[in-house]
Amino acid sequence: MNVAVVGAGSWGTALAIQVGRNGHRTRLWERHPERAERMQVERRNPRYLADVELPSTIEVSSDLAWVLEGAGVCIEAVPSVGLREVLPALAAHLGAATVVVCATKGIEVDTLLTMDEILEQNLPKGQPLVTLGGPSFAKEVAMGLPTAVVVASRSTEANHRAAEALHGGFFRVYDTEDVTGVELGAALKNVIAVACGVSDGAGLGTNARAALITRGLSEMSRLASARGANPLTMMGLAGLGDLVLTCTGDLSRNRRVGLGLGRGQTLAQVLAELGQVAEGVVTARSAWQLAQREGVEMPITEQVYCMLYEAKPVGEVLRDLAGRGRRSERG
CATH class of the missing domain: 1.10.1040.10 (N-(1-d-carboxylethyl)-l-norvaline Dehydrogenase; domain 2)
Incomplete structure (x- = not known):
């Protein structure tokens, strides 16, 4: 499976490492070209999780269109305050069948929308959406320590594809249809x-x-x-x-x-x-x-x-x- 991870902070990097460890071809988007190049060369994220090496299955780039090309699953891990800024480009380059996993946690100020609601309003109609939640410090996920999370979607197939990308090793993925509950719990x-x-x-x-x-x-x-x-x-x-x-x-x-x-x-x-x-x-x-x-x-x-x-x-x-x-x- 080809997986794109949008956002190279600690959480996005940790999720990319987990997906890459599972053997999936993984592309990680870092918005700053110089940081992306450094991560690609040094095989680690020097700003976050500097002690954890990136698996060979991960490629890092600042070219969002290239990162999203051919992705069956896209894990969106941008901080909540920056989510709307990324969405136009994300919507323009997503495949129609790409499952978007929302790993951002929060409730938007003033609109009071949860992150999945923002995605639903700004991505193409019918885009498969999944929310990720559960107790999971980025550092421990990156280190491969035992972790259990939950994915939530109104689509059983989307849940399955998201879980297939993430589940492996000591990282267990459960599923539910309660998107609202997972979104609010996470926030x-x-x-x-x-x-x-x-x-x-x-x-x-x-x-x-x-x-x-x-x-x-x-x-x-x-x-x-x-x-x-x-x-x-x-x-x-x-x-x-x-x-x-x-x-x-x-x-x-x-x-x-x-x-x-x-x-x-x-x-x-x-x-x-x-x-x-x-x-x-x-x-x-x-x-x-x-x-x-x-x-x-x-x-x-x-x-x-x-x-x-x-x-x-x-x-x-x-x-x-x-x-x-x-x-x-x-x-």
């Missing part, structure tokens, strides 16, 4: 991870972290259900699995944002040190907008939004969350 857990990082950074202990994970899952489930998702999806890889990993793992960029804030750094300082995209920062705003539109109560998401966008002090955020009135756990 919302990043916001909860920021909250958990704040709690850990402030030294509030593991009880507090567990409470935030559990009540965060409740928030995610309420919004996903309001949007028509299967509530059980939030109990699976795209929900609970991804949430636990992102809230507790040291490789989590969103948790690291929270850790810095909890230790007294400003958001600007944290993001400068991070040097990579933390999707939870953008999604905190769009998730809060979506919750308001849908009439869904999401107190943790609300407080993360206030902290990031209204400069609400961490101490006040923690006091307001702890000071909420009693209620039924399932209410």
Whole structure:
């Protein structure tokens, strides 16, 4: 199978490595020609995952038309803020039968569209679409460590082709038809991870972290259900699995944002040190907008939004969350 991977950040590179390891002919698109040439020559991504060698099955190029030529599967792994910029060229060069796998996570600000909805609106009508979710740090995927993910599509055939490209070695791929649930699980857990990082950074202990994970899952489930998702999806890889990993793992960029804030750094300082995209920062705003539109109560998401966008002090955020009135756990 010929596979194209659009986006050579850490996640796109890791997915290209996994597909290439499976023996598929893989073309990876890096938008900057000089970076693409360096990756092709050095056989690694010096900016991300510099310690992992690219399999011989991978070719790197800045020519998107060439990367997409003859691809049976295209894995789109561009950060959410840059997705629309890439779509016109992507739409122009995709084959009609090419299965597009959305590996971007997030909810667009103001439009409140999930990434699959943006793709559906901007790619040719009838383009097969699949969403990828589940607990999967890029570095561990690139290293070949055991990982389980889920692909979601309304097309059984598209799910099968996406899974065929990705499944292999210690990388297991499950499937579901619940696109909305996988999209929202992948996006919302990043916001909860920021909250958990704040709690850990402030030294509030593991009880507090567990409470935030559990009540965060409740928030995610309420919004996903309001949007028509299967509530059980939030109990699976795209929900609970991804949430636990992102809230507790040291490789989590969103948790690291929270850790810095909890230790007294400003958001600007944290993001400068991070040097990579933390999707939870953008999604905190769009998730809060979506919750308001849908009439869904999401107190943790609300407080993360206030902290990031209204400069609400961490101490006040923690006091307001702890000071909420009693209620039924399932209410």
